[in-house]
Amino acid sequence: MANGLHNRLVRINLSTNQIKKEKLPENIVETFMGGKGLGAFLLTQELDPGIDPLGSENKIIVSTGPLQGTVVPICGRYCIVTKSPLTGLFLDSHAGGFVGPELKFAGYDALIIEGIAKSPCFISIRDDDIQINDAQDLKGLTTLEKEMAFRKRIHEPKARIMSIGPAGENKVKFACITSDSFRNTGRGGIGAVFGSKNLLGIAIKGNKKDIPVFDLEKLKNKAMDLRKRASKGKEVDHWIYRVGTPALFNISSERDQLPVRNFQYGTLAEEASSLGEEAIQNYSTKKRPCYKCVIQCAHVFGDNFSFKDEENHIAAVPEYETLGLIGSSCAVKYETVVEANYLLNKYGLDSISTGSTIAFFMECSEKGLVPPEFQEEQIVFGDDQGLLELITKIAYKQGVGKILAEGTKRVSELFGQGSEKFAIHVKGLEMAAWDPRGRLALGLSYATAAAGASHLRGWPTSMKLPKDELVSPEIVETLVSEQDLKLIKDSLIICHFTHSIIPALNLQDVQTLYTEATGGLKDIREIAQSIWSITRYFNMREFKLQQNTAGVHDTLPYRILYEALPTGIAEESKAFQSIEDFQQGLKFLYEMRKCNHDGDLNDQEVARIENLVGI
Numbered sequence: 001m002a003n004g005l006h007n008r009l010v011r012i013n014l015s016t017n018q019i020k021k022e023k024l025p026e027n028i029v030e031t032f033m034g035g036k037g038l039g040a041f042l043l044t045q046e047l048d049p050g051i052d053p054l055g056s057e058n059k060i061i062v063s064t065g066p067l068q069g070t071v072v073p074i075c076g077r078y079c080i081v082t083k084s085p086l087t088g089l090f091l092d093s094h095a096g097g098f099v100g101p102e103l104k105f106a107g108y109d110a111l112i113i114e115g116i117a118k119s120p121c122f123i124s125i126r127d128d129d130i131q132i133n134d135a136q137d138l139k140g141l142t143t144l145e146k147e148m149a150f151r152k153r154i155h156e157p158k159a160r161i162m163s164i165g166p167a168g169e170n171k172v173k174f175a176c177i178t179s180d181s182f183r184n185t186g187r188g189g190i191g192a193v194f195g196s197k198n199l200l201g202i203a204i205k206g207n208k209k210d211i212p213v214f215d216l217e218k219l220k221n222k223a224m225d226l227r228k229r230a231s232k233g234k235e236v237d238h239w240i241y242r243v244g245t246p247a248l249f250n251i252s253s254e255r256d257q258l259p260v261r262n263f264q265y266g267t268l269a270e271e272a273s274s275l276g277e278e279a280i281q282n283y284s285t286k287k288r289p290c291y292k293c294v295i296q297c298a299h300v301f302g303d304n305f306s307f308k309d310e311e312n313h314i315a316a317v318p319e320y321e322t323l324g325l326i327g328s329s330c331a332v333k334y335e336t337v338v339e340a341n342y343l344l345n346k347y348g349l350d351s352i353s354t355g356s357t358i359a360f361f362m363e364c365s366e367k368g369l370v371p372p373e374f375q376e377e378q379i380v381f382g383d384d385q386g387l388l389e390l391i392t393k394i395a396y397k398q399g400v401g402k403i404l405a406e407g408t409k410r411v412s413e414l415f416g417q418g419s420e421k422f423a424i425h426v427k428g429l430e431m432a433a434w435d436p437r438g439r440l441a442l443g444l445s446y447a448t449a450a451a452g453a454s455h456l457r458g459w460p461t462s463m464k465l466p467k468d469e470l471v472s473p474e475i476v477e478t479l480v481s482e483q484d485l486k487l488i489k490d491s492l493i494i495c496h497f498t499h500s501i502i503p504a505l506n507l508q509d510v511q512t513l514y515t516e517a518t519g520g521l522k523d524i525r526e527i528a529q530s531i532w533s534i535t536r537y538f539n540m541r542e543f544k545l546q547q548n549t550a551g552v553h554d555t556l557p558y559r560i561l562y563e564a565l566p567t568g569i570a571e572e573s574k575a576f577q578s579i580e581d582f583q584q585g586l587k588f589l590y591e592m593r594k595c596n597h598d599g600d601l602n603d604q605e606v607a608r609i610e611n612l613v614g615i
């Protein structure tokens with residue numbers, strides 16, 4: 001039955017050079033759908049707990065979803081799943097652009113990459129022709145230089161490319177994969193896993209553009225409906241269409257959710273215009289959307305941009321997360337954020353973790369907590385030049401950059417002296433640029449996400465402040481429902497910004513898309529629960545080796561949990577009114593998510609997941 005998938009994957013072993021095409025497991029669409037769900041299923045099935053994320057046993061799963069490459073718009077993203085070197089836990093990271101659809105057009109729903117190549121290489125996929133190519137001479141190039149070199153080497157000027165930069169080669173724990181010049185699967189150190197395998201990137205060119213779906217006519221109608229709803233968003237000049245995520249800077253500052261000086265404050269008040277939407281007005285920009293996108297949020301600077309020191313280089317307009325974590329959190333100027341963003345894309349570094357780790361280092365410098373051997377390299381908040389130099393040092397692991405390349409958690413453990421209290425991460429993943437002290441129960445999302453403190457794992461719908469209300473089952477139910485919607489979007493593969501079409505894409509829409517594309521009749525919330533549970537199951541196996549339960553790790557940074565914001569509308573607000581309030585919220589969530597009071601899945605759910613995975 002046509003189900004939006006090719007029902008096949010390709011397994012590439014870099015140690016043995018074996019390339020094997022395999023069928024996807026029967027009924028995978030009914031149980032784990034595609035994208036994140038498919039990747040989580042494969043990784044859990046294939047990895048033993050306790051393996052070294054940077055060793056030969058770790059695997060990289062690149063996955064696509066049933067909607068990609070079909071008539072449905074706004075499906076340009078793709079998913080990579082692996083065991084994170086930053087957290088030691090399950091990791092899924094996502095990026096837009098063209099790589100996902102191209103992989104689908106090449107005839108595969110997923111790639112499994114395993115082993116370690118003897119010397120630097122890149123993989124080329126041209127429909128059935130898959131090769132592991134020597135790339136010894138390309139080592140040390142930036143992401144964009146590699147992108148151009150891969151295309152040239154395989155004589156495919158239109159190939160879509162994923163590549164690592166020097167940061168990935170040097171195994172920086174928060175190195176990312178860059179594709180289409182500035183799209184990053186940013187979180188958790190996937191670039192370091194590529195680097196550990198001597199894999200410099202992947203080039204893809206596909207020609208199988210006819211993706212078979214269950215009910216093409218109905219899916220065409222649904223696609224038309226989405227396009228019309230996207231037009232309405234454009235008509236009302238919604239910020240995502242007008243300028244993209246930089247507009248969120250002012251919104252976040254007004255809500256006291258902005259990271260300012262390593263989350264010591266939540267707002268820049270009147271000064272927000274220096275880094276927000278207004279700051280872009282001084283530059284010429286143009287849209288650079290993902291494949292078949294009718295929202296088109298992404299922008300790059302015009303041709304005359306001054307950092308254009310590489311042939312064909314594209315300087316991307318910094319997204320909100322970069323403006324927050326590099327800009328306001330490190331207290332640097334807009335021009336510096338733009339230059340930093342350019343360096344981050346060139347080196348292949350996650351802007352969230354890089355900015356957060358540097359802001360932490362700046363606070364340590366100001367408080368006199370930097371150990372003597374690194375004191376010459378100290379920089380304080382507002383040191384624009386120092387920040388740019390530090391980004392380069394991190395990418396190449398030079399001087400103190402070698403320590404910072406390990407991420408905030410490990411740096412704080414090394415520096416000690418109470419610095420752990422302002423190390424802003426969950427499970428080792430640096431927190432996104434949305435302070436949960438400005439939004440009721442958002443902290444529960446960060447605390448319980450398998451990957452750590454990501455902003456893309458569902459938000460509760462209440463706009464209230466934590467200081468104004470205790471967490472209730474009703475609030476937590478809205479978070480669980482939003483988590484489910486995000487899990488399904490990441491598994492069908494449809495962009496999260498479909499929340500800005502009018503009316504917003506909802507659970508009923510994704511149920512319809514799922515059925516019309518795949519023929520599946522299952523309730524998508526059941527599938528979402530399975531995907532949530534399998535990622536928790538993956539992490540539980542890791543925690544058991546440390547003789548811990550999952551709940552022990554479901555926590556928030558000390559500053560976020562115990563220190564109230566000092567100014568703004570959330571003045572006096574912590575992430576929760578008390579520790580008891582936080583624990584009560586966790587209890588509600590655990591009950592809804594089939595967990596015991598200790599945060600581990602209950603026995604029945606463990607048995608159900610093990611049965612689905614075949615363990």
Ligand code: SF4
Nearest residue numbers: 096290293295297495
């Ligand atoms: S809304 Fe933005 S991120 Fe989403 S698919 Fe479109 S261009 Fe890409």
